[in-house]
Amino acid sequence: MLCDKCGKNNATTHIKQIINGVVTEHDLCSACAAKEGFGKFSNGSLAEMLSSMFGDIGAVGAGTKAVRCPVCGATFADIAETGKVGCADCYRTFYSELLPYLKRVHGTVKHTGKIPNSTPLAEKPQEETAENLRMELNRLVSEEKFEEAAVIRDKIKKLEEKGNE
Amino acid sequence: MSSWYAEKSPQDDIVVSTRIRLARNLSGIPFPARMTAEQRKDLNLKVKKAITESNTPFAKSLNYIDMSDVPQTEVMAMVERHIISPEFAGSNAERAIILSADESISIMIGEEDHIRIQVILGGFQLEKAYEIAEALDNLLYNSLNFAFDRNLGFLTECPTNLGTGLRASVMLHLPVTESSGEISRIADSVGKIGFTVRGMYGEGSKPIASMYQVSNQITLGISEKNALDNLKIITEQLIDKERGSREGLNRVKLEDTCFRALGILQNCRVLSSEEMMNLLSRIKLGISMGIIKTEAMPIKLLIEGQPYMLMKKYGQLEPEERDIYRANRMREALA
Ligand SMILES: [Zn+2]
Numbered sequence: 173m174l175c176d177k178c179g180k181n182n183a184t185t186h187i188k189q190i191i192n193g194v195v196t197e198h199d200l201c202s203a204c205a206a207k208e209g210f211g212k213f214s215n216g217s218l219a220e221m222l223s224s225m226f227g228d229i230g231a232v233g234a235g236t237k238a239v240r241c242p243v244c245g246a247t248f249a250d251i252a253e254t255g256k257v258g259c260a261d262c263y264r265t266f267y268s269e270l271l272p273y274l275k276r277v278h279g280t281v282k283h284t285g286k287i288p289n290s291t292p293l294a295e296k297p298q299e300e301t302a303e304n305l306r307m308e309l310n311r312l313v314s315e316e317k318f319e320e321a322a323v324i325r326d327k328i329k330k331l332e333e334k335g336n337e
Numbered sequence: 338m339s340s341w342y343a344e345k346s347p348q349d350d351i352v353v354s355t356r357i358r359l360a361r362n363l364s365g366i367p368f369p370a371r372m373t374a375e376q377r378k379d380l381n382l383k384v385k386k387a388i389t390e391s392n393t394p395f396a397k398s399l400n401y402i403d404m405s406d407v408p409q410t411e412v413m414a415m416v417e418r419h420i421i422s423p424e425f426a427g428s429n430a431e432r433a434i435i436l437s438a439d440e441s442i443s444i445m446i447g448e449e450d451h452i453r454i455q456v457i458l459g460g461f462q463l464e465k466a467y468e469i470a471e472a473l474d475n476l477l478y479n480s481l482n483f484a485f486d487r488n489l490g491f492l493t494e495c496p497t498n499l500g501t502g503l504r505a506s507v508m509l510h511l512p513v514t515e516s517s518g519e520i521s522r523i524a525d526s527v528g529k530i531g532f533t534v535r536g537m538y539g540e541g542s543k544p545i546a547s548m549y550q551v552s553n554q555i556t557l558g559i560s561e562k563n564a565l566d567n568l569k570i571i572t573e574q575l576i577d578k579e580r581g582s583r584e585g586l587n588r589v590k591l592e593d594t595c596f597r598a599l600g601i602l603q604n605c606r607v608l609s610s611e612e613m614m615n616l617l618s619r620i621k622l623g624i625s626m627g628i629i630k631t632e633a634m635p636i637k638l639l640i641e642g643q644p645y646m647l648m649k650k651y652g653q654l655e656p657e658e659r660d661i662y663r664a665n666r667m668r669e670a671l672a
């Protein structure tokens with residue numbers, strides 16, 4: 173099979189992307205795959221993929237004070253540089269920055285496997301803590317589902333008002 | 338009770354081993370790369386307690402081992418037996434493992450993730466291996482606070498493991514499929530459904546002894562059951578293909594190849610590890626085709642002939658000395 177992009181070389185990389193629910197598939201040669209930022213797809217190096225997506229990592233968040241994860245102290249630049257996420261909380265702190273990468277690696281950001289302490293695949297709603305709601309809010313915003321996001325935002329407000337009483 | 342490579346196992350004419358790995362982390366503490374020595378020691382003890390104080394048979398059957406108490410030769414020999422990863426062996430940090438007597442269960446603490454549950458069994462035993470891993474997962478979850486998110490699943494240090502944190506793999510012996518030049522085509526087609534094919538010793542390693550490891554690559558948006566079912570189907574197809582191709586071989590030529598390998602192993606005086614592996618691969622083929630009759634188990638010999646396994650048995654050896662001990666061991670086993 174020839175590369176979809178250049179039509180010259182043999183396609184060696186199959187890419188399946190899901191963007192706004194639409195599946196697109198491409199077969200690319202290694203040169204074209206690298207140009208599109210899929211070069212390191214198979215070993216999934218976060219550092220390399222992020223740098224291919226954002227260009228100069230140092231430029232991410234330039235001009236603003238670097239946000240640090242409250243639990244482990246990592247910045248997004250730390251994560252991008254090492255390819256390692258600092259702690260579980262980083263996924264909340266840097267959710268919107270990580271999201272494009274996660275989608276590219278997995279094609280989706282919806283876990284469908286085991287939920288701890290329940291039978292596999294059971295749809296058990298997670299507890300509505302402010303933390304969980306905020307993560308959900310981030311997800312909805314990054315997916316541009318603003319109406320649903322507004323509902324969640326109101327829930328967080330209510331929870332926080334309760335907490336302040 | 339013996340190790341995965343030392344037992345007669347289901348479909349082991351083609352499937353050498355089955356491995357399940359689950360990546361789990363605790364919330365509220367940094368992932369291993371950012372942990373302090375204190376946090377590591379604390380984590381080791383927490384996981385140890387979760388097992389030993391559980392009211393389950395695991396409390397008795399599993400042993401906690403502080404890796405700093407294990408001699409370097411044995412650490413490397415554990416890698417050769419596929420009990421721990423090379424990364425884990427190479428780290429100087431405070432690491433520990435929890436191991437069963439037959440070494441089928443190993444829980445690495447403080448590898449890339451806080452907890453890596455591994456179950457390795459001989460032959461083709463996906464369901465059984467997953468069942469054991471899941472029982473351990475549930476047990477640990479009862480007393481440890483696993484990091485989990487509704488959308489991202491189990492949270493892991495490397496985002497490529499998010500979701501189920503499950504890596505299921507089978508090691509296949511595919512000499513005839515390999516010689517027909519079809520491995521790369523197979524690798525391409527299983528790649529399209531989120532599986533990878535690589536050589537015996539993992540990423541980047543060149544295939545040796547016609548052994549190939551097939552494992553799932555995608556962990557998010559696919560359930561454990563789906564991943565296991567897909568791997569099962571792929572494996573069954575590869576088994577059928579290899580068996581089918583074996584039937585079509587020219588019998589005399591096959592006998593020649595197998596008996597030549599046997600001849601070398603029965604008579605050699607110096608034997609490199611690579612040559613040993615490739616020759617044992619042919620012995621294995623010869624046994625499963627009813628050509629070679631022997632009580633010897635080629636995969637067991639292959640593991641026992643690895644450099645650190647030899648030194649574990651015979652003491653510190655220079656590489657040239659190892660080649661001699663290895664040759665002696667093979668002659669003895671295949672006499
Ligand atoms: Zn191209």
Ligand SMILES: [Zn+2]
Nearest residue numbers: 241244259262
């Ligand atoms: Zn963090």
